[in-house]
Amino acid sequence: MSNSQYKSFLQCEAATMAKLNGEWTPPTSEALLFGQYVHAWLEGEQAFDEFKKNTPSLFTQKGQLYKQYQLADLMIEAIQHDELCMFVLQGEKEVIVTAELxxxxxxxxxxVxxxxxxxxxxxxxxxSLREKVWDPEIGYCSFVEAYGYIAQMALYAEIEKRMTGRNxxxxxxxxxxxxxxxxxxxxxxxDEDRMEVELEEIEQRMDRILQVxxxxxxxxxxxxxxxxxxxxxxxxxxHFSELVS
Structure with a gap:
């Protein structure tokens, strides 16, 4: 299991199984490429250059980013010019952690x-970092809650803890x-209390996921x-009322 696979099962079991069985490949979205571009920068100059080389669809014939992706460079600059962001991003990049959970x-x-x-x-x-995002289960909330990032960070923290044997x-x-x-x-x-709640919810959902x-x-x-x-x-x-149910 992985965090992305877990989230995928919560979103749609049928789509997830189709992906796992090789019956369907999700189309690449502009938002996904956007995020991959910024993450490639984080990995380092060599990885960034490699990503640019392997993703020509992002660039015009003159080698410039298409307009819809140019904001990504501004985002990178915003991080680079912030001392706290750069301090927090110090460390080994793209590290795999594994454990039984x-x-x-x-x-x-x-x-990192x-x-x-x-x-x-x-x-x-x-x-946006500040706008409220609608989640069908909890209502309006932060992007961190709406996109499952609390569960992701809780999973990674627990997996790393078990892998290393730390307390x-x-x-x-x-x-x-x-x-x-x-x-x-x-x-x-x-906060750790919220992370513990997320881990409990994941554990409760795993039986259904594994049965599927x-x-x-x-x-x-x-x-x-x-x-x-x-x-x-x-x-x-x-009935028309079922369209938004």
């Missing part, structure tokens, strides 16, 4: 690993930067994602 092998990738400093860090890009979690920090002009930025921490993944349970369709829209076969007429 809830009876299942898990793997995670830490953006600094055990000597007592922390690990993750770089997140978002449309306590490293401090998880998020360096957030917004897709605004000029970009907003923040260094964000998460390995136990032959039929995956449920969300009927909202790209996979469900692409494979939907209508078998009934619905």
């Amino acid at each position: 809830f009876g299942v092998p898990w793997k995670g990738k830490l953006d 690993y600094n055990p000597a400093g007592g922390r690990f860090s993750d770089l997140k890009t978002a449309r 306590e979690w490293l401090e998880p920090l998020i360096v957030g930067v917004s897709k605004e002009d000029p970009p907003d930025k923040a260094v964000i921490n998460i 993944k390995h136990g032959g349970e039929k995956p449920e369709r969300c009927e909202k994602c790209k996979y469900c829209r692409a494979t939907n076969q209508l078998n009934s007429i619905i």
Whole structure:
């Protein structure tokens, strides 16, 4: 299991199983490429150059970023010119951590690993850091809650703790930067009580996930994602009020 696979199961079991079985490949989105560009910079000059070379769709024939991606360079500059952001992002980059959790092998990738400093860090890009985001389960909340980043950081902290045999979690920090002009930025921490709640919820959900993944349970369709829209076969007429249910 991985954090991305766990989140995918929560979003749509049917789409996740289709991906795992090689039956469907999600299309690459502009937002995904945007985030990958910024993360490639974080990995270092060589990785950044390699990413640019392998992603020609980002650039014009003159070698300039297309307009919709030019903001990414401003976001990088905003981080580079902030002493706290650069301090928090000091450490080994793209470190794999593995451990057994809830009876299942898990793997995670830490953006920045600094055990000597007592922390690990993750770089997140978002449309806005301050705007409230709607989540169907908890209502309006921060982007950190809405996009499952608390669960991700809790998982990574627990996996790293078990892998190393340490007695306590490293401090998880998020360096957030917004897709605004000029970009907003923040260094964000998460309290341990909330992380413990997230881990409890993950443990409770794992039985269903494993039954779908390995136990032959039929995956449920969300009927909202790209996979469900692409494979939907209508078998009934619905009332207009059901369109937004």
